[in-house]
Amino acid sequence: MKILEIREATLPISSPIRNAYIDFSKMTLSLVAVVTDVVRDGKRVIGYGFNSNGRYGQGALMRERFIPRVLEADPASLVDEAGANLDPHKIWNCLFTNEKPGGHGERSVAIGTMDMAVWDAVAKIAGVPLFQLLADRYGNGTPDRKVFVYAAGGYYYPGKDLAKLQDEMRGYLDRGYSVVKMKIGGAPLADDLRRIESVLGILGNGQRLCVDANGRFDMDTAIAYAKALSQYPLFWYEEAGDPLDFELQAVLRSYYPGPMATGENLFSMQDARNLVRYGGMRPDRDWLQFDCALSYGLVEYLRTLDMLRQHGWSASRCIPHGGHQMSLNIAAGLGLGGNESYPDLFQPFGGFPDGVKVEDGYVTMPDLPGIGFEGKADLYEQMRKLAS
Incomplete structure (x- = not known):
């Protein structure tokens, strides 16, 4: 072999x-x-x-x-x-x-x-499907066939007004998502608050909003946003400052009592360990977003999960960045809290195998060998071209 x-x-x-x-x-x-x-x-x-x-x-x-x-x-x-x-x-x-x-x-x-x-x-x-292999090797043999997913979007682009932002988010909700995410920090605070309120205004019972600053803020701006965002029932406030500024992240807990999320731009177990040691992250409410595709792969991710357990964190507090099927399989096989999803962006690499639908914020894993790429026709066409 x-x-x-x-x-x-x-x-x-x-x-x-x-x-x-x-x-x-x-x-x-x-x-x-x-x-x-x-x-x-x-x-x-x-x-x-x-x-x-x-x-x-x-x-x-x-x-x-x-x-x-x-x-x-x-x-x-x-x-x-x-x-x-x-x-x-x-x-x-x-x-x-x-x-x-x-x-x-x-x-x-x-x-x-x-x-x-x-x-x-x-x-x-x-x-076997990768999620089953992972459950057999590193879990109890029984994967979580239903995985929570949220819809990431809400980017800035020319001509996108509040009505278009609302239409985008309605599209995600209509497709079965219960949690949606939008970008902040690319406009003044007052404008971002209007954008947030416009999305909150269309959410129904059990539907939540995440906001993501993509590491843009310095300490003062991160705190100003934290104070302003505290009035809203957000699912999380994500990556306020530079991903390696653990002091900024630790200080924010004094200004933002709600859930925070970060970690997508930390690319090793050691960096993840520094975050949980020094970043003030709270294992009872905060979320960790390490993405195996950016951080040395699943071999390193297994080390990261071991480290998290040693520091009192559950794997269920991990919801990886990236929106790809690899993390979806890891979530199902190793008991993560869910996975990001890009319903409309970065295609054909985002999304799920054909026929897999979101229902009440969850997807059910299909029985496809490996990661399941062959079940997504537009993606597999790109892969087939490379391999042929």
Whole structure:
């Protein structure tokens, strides 16, 4: 059993939208195919992966360092003890060879993308959905077949007035979501409060709103928003300041009693540990948004979950960023609190397999081998092109 080839393509996911920090007009991602010599049901097993939005494609790093390391390794060093499957942990160690600790920047995205493809292949070789494989290996064997999801949107773009913002959010609610998210920090506070109130005005019973500043605020601005937002029953106040400014995050708890969320731009277990040590996050109400596709993959995410347990956190307080099916499988298999979703944006990489619908804020996981990419026709067409 061995990996025959690893392919990467850099693809556009550009969109004329912006948050408080960046616009997405030139956004790209890497799509990866890990081609194995294993055949299941008459077809060669190929694992697929891609990185989340907000970070760019990582093809150069993959081709220069990470792909050669795997292909040059002894194939026997990359399989499990029984020789029956690839071993994601051994492959991860191979990827990280000659990498110094620290500096968890773009390389964490490159490795995370390849790690996703490896886990997809591993579950396909085992002949089970990834969420079941994870529940069997790291849980009690029984996955959560129903997973909470929320709809992320509410970006700024030219000509988007309050009526258009309301129409966007109504569209998510009409499709079964109970929690929606919008951006803040890209307009003056008074304007953002009008935007928030316009969305709150269309929510029904049991429906909630999250707001996301994308790390834009300094301390004074973060506190000013915290004071103003405290009047609203928000689901959470997300990423007020720079993701590595743990003091800012810790100070905010004195000004904002409601739930806060952050972590999507922390790319290692060590950075996640610093957040829970020094960021003042409260395990009874706050949410952690670490995204495996950006932070060295599921192998590292398992280390992060172990660390969280040691610090008194439940995995159910994790709702990953990214809106991809990898995190959806992790949520179902390892008991996370849910997953982000992009119903209309960053297609075809966002969303669920065809036929999977949101009902009362939850989706039910389909029985598809691996991560389930083949069940989403428009996405699998892109993957098929890369692998063919």
